Amino acid sequence: MWTQISVIQELRRERHSVTRLIVHLVFVTKYRKKVFDDKAIAWLQMHFTKECLELDAILIAVDGESDHIHLLVEYPPKISVSDIVNKLKGTSSRFLRVERPDIARRYYNGVLWSPSYFAVSAGGAPLEVIKKYGEDQRNHY
Numbered sequence: 169m170w171t172q173i174s175v176i177q178e179l180r181r182e183r184h185s186v187t188r189l190i191v192h193l194v195f196v197t198k199y200r201k202k203v204f205d206d207k208a209i210a211w212l213q214m215h216f217t218k219e220c221l222e223l224d225a226i227l228i229a230v231d232g233e234s235d236h237i238h239l240l241v242e243y244p245p246k247i248s249v250s251d252i253v254n255k256l257k258g259t260s261s262r263f264l265r266v267e268r269p270d271i272a273r274r275y276y277n278g279v280l281w282s283p284s285y286f287a288v289s290a291g292g293a294p295l296e297v298i299k300k301y302g303e304d305q306r307n308h309y
Contacts, residue, residue, distance in 0.1 A: 180244060190228070191249050193239040194286035195257055198276040202234035208264065208271055212237055215260055223247055223255060240290060249287050257281045 180187045197203045204212070209232040216239060220227040225243040232238065243252055261280040265272040272278075 180242070182244065185245055187245050188242070189245060190240065190242045190290045191252070192286075192288050192290040193241060193249075193253060193256075194236055195239075195253075196236045196282045196284070196286075198279045198282050200235045200282075201274060201276050203271055203274045203280065204232060204234050204237070205271075208268060209237065211264065211267060212260055215263060216256055219256055219259055220252075223252060225252060253285050253287070257285070 178188070180189070209230075212232065213227075213230045216230060217227045220241060220243075223243065225241050225247070227239060228242055229240040230238065239256070241252060243249075257280075261275075264280065265275070
């Protein structure tokens, strides 16, 4: 079950842009090893919240099981999804190893995360709504 961390902002307003960029990320442990317990998932939630703030992003929600974690992140247009993933996966692997040496022993050859990840845009309008908006704008002007 998703744990909501923060409320989704309506729009992000910056000097030259107005955006609402939300991504659903899934990180899987290397070879789907069952590494996480509830305390580890809670620790990851706190860690990802802190790291997102450093990126000027907001962790909206998190969920996880023993071999993967789901994140819902709102982020600024100045950073890429791959930058977010690299920061979150890299720092979490290193810091969790120190924080929880018992879990580090369950890593596969010292590696926590699979090198791949799943990302999908979220929080936007369905394509049919966007198409209709474009058509309405064309008809309006």
